[in-house]
Structures are given as structure tokens and as C-alpha cells.
Amino acid sequence: MPLDERAVVISNTCVARDTYEIELLAPVIASEGKPGQFVHAHVAPTSAPLLRRPFSIYDADPLSGKVWLLYRVRGLGTGMMACLRPGDEMDMMGPLGRGFTLPGCEHPCPALGASVLVGGGVGIAPLVYLARSLVKAGASPVVLYGASSQEDLAARGRLSDTGAPYHAATLDGSAGFRGTVVDLLESRMWSASPRRKSPGRLERSAAASPPSFIYTCGPEQMMATVAAYAQARGTPGEASLEAHMACGVGACLGCARKLKPSAHGEIGYAKICRDGPVFPLDAVEFDAAGGEEARP
């Protein structure tokens, strides 16, 4: 059952350009939160900013009761969050929303095979906890992690700790593959080989069979391309989406998102907070031109 938990800040560190990792003590969210679910954080007890801010669960440890969030400073709310110090408190509603489909939830789950997790920028956040959970469930996921430059690869440390191999792609080529993370996905220059855990040398890999399942989170444009890639190959997958939220629980109807007409021919708006944030890749109408809800 989701709740309003008073989380205590343990640490709040700048881990990459404009990007912070905050470690919080929030035992209920830590034990109940699933990969892909989010918390709705009240970053300051003031009326500016007024609304809560949604953040994906970046990592969680039920045993120690700790939760981690990875956030990029974009405006007032995240700017104030960056000022939180150890011992400060932050109200968090959560865990909220529907997370990713994990092996065991669905039988047979295609993600048990060679699933690929494609993350861009802070969109990597929900994929880290997902990778950890997939490995724990006995699956062999590969993470493809894209950013503009080496200085933006905020999640490298935590990613290598999940046990899943990952490969980085940077636009300027300063680390890993040069190009977008989707170029990397298409290049097949990645594999699930557990030996290659760091974004080191890449080579065309025979082991890189087409993914059986794709999970993605990142800028709208990136997810649109991933969706097109999956559709062309008939690969199932899921994407975590973003929208401005007020309530975070489905009451205000503010976070509407158009889904493709369903099998019954109905067209409607899904609520990202309650029906998502994770949706099947083939259900979403992506805006390839960008869309303003993009996570950089």
C-alpha cells in the first residue's frame, strides 16, 4: 500500500554534470517499491514550488530501508532538492504507479531471455533498479546507457554494481560508443557477456542476438526510435513515460497521455501516474519530433 513517508536524507551528492544522487532512509518505500515505480516528493514545505515532483526509484535496498533517487537539476524544485543536507527530511508519497513487468509476474516472460535496457540521460534511473531485479530473478539483461558526454554518465558506478553488463554511448565519443544509444542498439556491438561489465572496447559481437524484450526510459525522441526498432523486429517491450503531475495517484486527470487505439477501437487518455508510468512499447503514440516531456 502506498503511503506518505517522511524520508530522511543520508547523503546528497553531485555525481555528474547537474546531476545528483540522493540517498534516503525510507523503509516502507524501500521494501514495497518495484522497478519502474516512482515517488512523489515534496521537496520543500513551502508553497513555491507548490506541487510535488515525481522521481523514479533509482535503487532500493529493503534490508537497510534505503532508497536512492537520481535527479537532474532542471528548475526550482530540483534546485531546492540539491540543497538538502544529511539529516534533512523530505515527504515522499509512494511507491506509486505501475512498474516494469518482471520475470515471475508473467509466465512465460520474454524478459527472462536476452532483455535489453535502453536508457538515455537521467532516464537511466528506473533501469538501474530494474537491472538489479532482473539479475536477481535469474535473467541476463544488458544495459545500453546513452548520454551527451562522459561527464554526464552519472549512473556508471551503480550500474556496475547491479551485476548486469552495460555499454555506454556518448554523442561526443568521450566514453564508450560514439553516437546515440539507439545507434549502439542497432550496431549490435554489444553483448550479454558477463565479462564485459564496463564501457571498454566494443567489438561486433556474435553473441548479440536480437533482444527478446526491450525496456526503455529517456527522452521522448529516443524512446520513439527504440519503439520503431522494436516494432520493425516484432520485439515486445516497455517504456517509462513522463508528464507533469499534480496528484500522482489518478485523481486530478492532469497527466493524460494518448495511447494508440486499443483492439476495441477505443481511443482514450491514459493517466501516466496510475496506468503507468510504464506502458507497453506498442501502446504508446510517441512523438518522434521530441515532445516537451523529454528526460534529457
Add this chain to the structure above:
Amino acid sequence: MSEIDLSVNLGGIHLVNPVVMASGAFGYGSDYADFVDMASVGAICVKGTTRRPRLGNPPPRIVETPCGMLNAIGLENPGIEAFLSEHLPRLRAGGATVIANIAGTSVEEFAEMAAMIDAADGVAGIELNISCPNVREGGMHFGSDPGLVHEVVMAVKGATSLPVMPKLSPNVGDIVAIARAAEAAGADALSMINTLVGMAVNIDARRPVLGNVFGGLSGPAIKPVALRMIYEVHREVRLPILGGGGIISSRDALEFLMVGASAVSIGTAAFVNPGCTAQVLSGIRGYMERHELTRLDRITGAALIR
């Protein structure tokens, strides 16, 4: 000192306490089931409901503003039949006092919906949404013309024996004229205020942020406007007022009571803090204890300069 009585008679709607969930803040109750005990609030004004299901406006639908938010939901709702058959029974089972909020596209449609609610069991009163800024047909257009307000209230009163409470729009020149028209037509109470029309611009895309261009401003930013309007209306009109607009604390709520509200509604603040209705209520109780007041009507209108 005798017991504190927090109950309110809002024009025939009996409220166990004066703190009400504003329409659109609580959906039809189920989304907040984990956070709020429905029986603990004075009443729940349910999401604005129309005769037929409505899809609502294209996204983006909300944007934050200084100390407030703009919304352009566009009355997305499943229609009155689904409200009565699916949602009302659940709300009642949860112990809620339900105020139906209806939005018609014509006077006849308002009356038709009122009759349907009358025939169903378990609604305590009807709030007439003649003030939604986000729909093309109907909506605010009804609430900005005293003649139309009179017509709608008369028609609804003729269709139901339930208490009828028009919800007034602040987007008018003379709010007192609108309130007077509602009173003359037999309204039992007034709900004040709905959102103020506003907009926001996305400077990167060089276009309005909201899919609907304009939206309704709510939250602390509108409190001074709401207080002023309730003050003006309470001086001139005898109807009890459900007052709201930017309430986030019991201090805010007390200000509304003191300018003439008999009960208060909370919308936006509930998104931020689902437990705020309970906090507001206990703050009001604390104030009454400190000032040795046993009844709310000692507070209502107390700040009026006569």
C-alpha cells in the same frame, strides 16, 4: 465549556464538519483510498460530471505557476450514468457525504442530470458547475450571465428536491450580481470560487504550454481574490457559502470562514498533501478551543466591517 460542534448546515446539506473536498481534487474517491478516510471529510464534491462521457482536453493539461497551478483537464469524466451506477455506491460504502458536481451543455441538460441524481439514492446535494473555464460549450458561459444563472438554477430546482448550490466563476465583472441571480432563482447555497482563467508560455517551443492554451488557475495564488469575492457576496446575499480557492492551512480556512463562508473546500492543496483536510480541521478545532467557541457560526462573517 460545552462540546465543540463542528457540524454545518449548508443550505440543507448536512456536513459533520466544515472541510470539503473540492470538485476535481478527489476524482470519485477511489484514487485516494490509501491516503484519506472518506468519512472524515465534511463532504466530497465529486469530479465534474456531464450527461455523456467526455474524453477531456489534449495534454499537456497542467503546469505549475508561482504558488499555484493551471489546469485544462476539460471535464474528462465517465458520464452521469457511470457516476450513478459505479462510483456513487463505492463512495457511499466508504461513508462519504457526496455532493454531485454537474456540468450541462444546456439548461435542459442540467435539469435532466439533476432529475437523474434525484432518482438515485445517496447524494446530499448538487453543485452546479456553471464556471468551468476549460470547455467550449456550456461551462463558464453559464456562470457569467445573471440571466442564464437564474434560468439554470430555476430549471434544476424544478427537477430535484435536493439542495442546489451553483459554483460561481471569478471570471466575471460583478460577482454580486451573479450571486443575487442565483439567490432569486432559489439556490440553497453558493460555492465560491472556481478557477481564474490564465495561461503559461513555453519559451523554448514558443507556444502556449497547455494543449488547450488557457487553463484554470488554482492554489494559494488565488486566495486573495477568493476572499475578496466571498466578502463582497456575503455582505449582499443571505445564502450560506462553501468557500475555497487556495486553502492550504487552517489559518487560510479561518480567513474564509471570517469573510463569510460557512464551510470550506480544498482542492489543489490535497494534491500536495492528501492529509491536509484533517490538518485543517484540527486547526479549526484548536482555534475554537483557544477562543472558547463552541459553534462555527460565531466565526462565519466575523471579519466583516459593517
